[in-house]
Amino acid sequence: MRPIHAALSALLLISASGVALAQPGAPAAPAMSADPATVAAGTYSIDPNHSQVLFTYQHMGLTFNMGLLSGATGSLTIDPKSPNGAKLSVSVPINTLKSTIAKLDEEFQSKMFFDAAQFPTATFESTSVAVSGKTAKIAGNLTIHGVTKPATIDATFLAGGANPMSKKPTMAFNGTTTIKRSDFGLGLGVPMVADQVKLNITVQFDMK
Numbered sequence: 001m002r003p004i005h006a007a008l009s010a011l012l013l014i015s016a017s018g019v020a021l022a023q024p025g026a027p028a029a030p031a032m033s034a035d036p037a038t039v040a041a042g043t044y045s046i047d048p049n050h051s052q053v054l055f056t057y058q059h060m061g062l063t064f065n066m067g068l069l070s071g072a073t074g075s076l077t078i079d080p081k082s083p084n085g086a087k088l089s090v091s092v093p094i095n096t097l098k099s100t101i102a103k104l105d106e107e108f109q110s111k112m113f114f115d116a117a118q119f120p121t122a123t124f125e126s127t128s129v130a131v132s133g134k135t136a137k138i139a140g141n142l143t144i145h146g147v148t149k150p151a152t153i154d155a156t157f158l159a160g161g162a163n164p165m166s167k168k169p170t171m172a173f174n175g176t177t178t179i180k181r182s183d184f185g186l187g188l189g190v191p192m193v194a195d196q197v198k199l200n201i202t203v204q205f206d207m208k
Helices: 002-021 102-109
Strands: 042-046 052-058 064-070 073-078 087-093 121-132 135-144 147-162 169-180 196-207
Touching: 042 169, 064 087, 135 169
Parallel strands: none
Antiparallel strands: 042 073, 042 196, 052 064, 052 196, 073 087, 087 121, 121 135, 135 147, 147 169, 169 196
């Protein structure tokens, strides 16, 4: 009888836990909209804690190595009634760059590559925006290692709504672009290490 009693007790405990989780007082998931037309017009700031740039390049024609940049700052000014007039400005600190190889991270920061002491940030300033539904092509000037080149980000709107913490309007996007590192004076190791670098960007904006 004891095993049966224990099993029944466990079932009752699990059931009680489920009821507790379903109580009206439990916090609900934030209501976000996947429709970009619903976002509030205004100027938004990048949330550096929820924005990252993942970079990927091929090593010796074999594996695809990856790394991450974080701590982005910047702003987005947007009006959903006139989205093509949006303005985007982004700055990313180079000293946040991390790969899976400690020695390589040191080299990335040195004069061998980014020379972070002299060129501490990478920046992007939009020059035009072409919106189509939930996607957009954001053309602009990308500056890395003191060199500025044109670049286009393929962006996708993820969701927007009221931030459950601050109650202010918030929104998020993903973006991708591919660059040639040699264009920015970072061609060491080409072609053994690929010249092309793919950037995958995720960014959250909160109303100022």
